[in-house]
Amino acid sequence: MEESQLDNIIDDWFIESLKTYKDLHEYQLEHPTQVIEWTSGKTVCVAGYTPSKNEILELLLPLKLFADENKGLCAERDFKVAHGGFTDGPVRCLRHVPGTRCVVTNDGRSADLQVWDLGGDDTDVIRRTGSIEGRRSGSESGSRIAARLSSQPQVLHGAQSSDVRLTELTSGRTLYTLEADSADPLTSLQFVSDGVFLAGCCNGNVYIADTRTSAAPQISPPPPPSSAPSVLWWTDASASSSGPSGCRLVRLSSSGQAVISDTRKLGGAVSQAQLDVQSRCCDLDDVTVSWAPALDDCIAVSGFSGSVQIFDTSVWTSELQEAQPLFEHRGHAVSSQAEDGVRVLVTSHVWHPERPRTLLSAASDGSVHVWDWVDQSAGSR
Numbered sequence: 001m002e003e004s005q006l007d008n009i010i011d012d013w014f015i016e017s018l019k020t021y022k023d024l025h026e027y028q029l030e031h032p033t034q035v036i037e038w039t040s041g042k043t044v045c046v047a048g049y050t051p052s053k054n055e056i057l058e059l060l061l062p063l064k065l066f067a068d069e070n071k072g073l074c075a076e077r078d079f080k081v082a083h084g085g086f087t088d089g090p091v092r093c094l095r096h097v098p099g100t101r102c103v104v105t106n107d108g109r110s111a112d113l114q115v116w117d118l119g120g121d122d123t124d125v126i127r128r129t130g131s132i133e134g135r136r137s138g139s140e141s142g143s144r145i146a147a148r149l150s151s152q153p154q155v156l157h158g159a160q161s162s163d164v165r166l167t168e169l170t171s172g173r174t175l176y177t178l179e180a181d182s183a184d185p186l187t188s189l190q191f192v193s194d195g196v197f198l199a200g201c202c203n204g205n206v207y208i209a210d211t212r213t214s215a216a217p218q219i220s221p222p223p224p225p226s227s228a229p230s231v232l233w234w235t236d237a238s239a240s241s242s243g244p245s246g247c248r249l250v251r252l253s254s255s256g257q258a259v260i261s262d263t264r265k266l267g268g269a270v271s272q273a274q275l276d277v278q279s280r281c282c283d284l285d286d287v288t289v290s291w292a293p294a295l296d297d298c299i300a301v302s303g304f305s306g307s308v309q310i311f312d313t314s315v316w317t318s319e320l321q322e323a324q325p326l327f328e329h330r331g332h333a334v335s336s337q338a339e340d341g342v343r344v345l346v347t348s349h350v351w352h353p354e355r356p357r358t359l360l361s362a363a364s365d366g367s368v369h370v371w372d373w374v375d376q377s378a379g380s381r
Helices: 003-020 331-335
Strands: 021-028 033-038 043-048 054-060 080-087 093-096 102-106 113-117 127-132 144-147 154-158 165-168 174-177 186-191 196-201 206-210 218-220 233-237 248-253 257-262 271-275 288-291 298-302 308-312 327-329 346-351 358-363 367-373
Touching (some): 033 093, 043 080, 043 093, 080 127, 144 186, 186 233, 233 288, 248 288, 288 346, 327 367
Antiparallel strands (some): 033 043, 165 174, 196 206, 248 257, 257 271, 346 358
């Protein structure tokens, strides 16, 4: 593509963005990240995933993003590094432990975890403080991690459904193990209440278990038709004011099929859709699907292309039909068009926990965007 054409594409997108975004800020990392984790309402943690040494950073989001009035008078429109350090290897999974200045990471190559102190007002250094040994299995793959607020810091972790366990950080003591019959690789681990968690498997199975009891976990089978071995599934659960019994699950396949189900009725689908995504050959870490925590019925999907797509699931039905995105953030792909023609893929995204339409996204070119999109569809939410 000629340079003039690239310039026109970028210019057109910039003009379009003035109408479609309330806020849009960009940052460039030295190496791309596959993890974006909130450590407060205004800070996130990111880390590189190159095979050798990487940065692990806590970034302060642009203060202009949080200026409700007179945004033009707020000069701080850039990301800032609040704390930083280095890892000896890649970071494929990272979770902040609520109520602490601690994050736990996994390198994607073994089940072991690394524990980090993010630092405080007296230091800007992120330093490693310990490790947790994961359960060894025949096929080594990276662990998924979940954390919850508790009096004693704890993390739930595992690479497969058969090796999920809850570990106390200070002592390394195992508090709970998931008694699963299969050893399916995990794509997600997620607490939905103080004790109840979901373990989503790559074959579409979802285990629902309670760390406070020894009862056998419930299992929700993959959506029909039965998924072929080559099809991967990713899972996320919506928060519910009625507790874990009222959670909705979204399962997304590598072929772009999205299925909504209810934890109160594990068999069958409430609604489903064939998403307008660029289906490609995916690995377990490539795709992210997530419910909006402060915007009813919306999910975000990334990892299939250089964009992040927002879908409104309230219009889906029990019949499989094609669904078009409510909004699409194309900023990563557009801004990188001039770089050697290499296809840029979004590596991660995350919703802001309180701001309904604010998301962060990262891409394979090292770009990190924070954006607040405008819903231009009929009616307001």
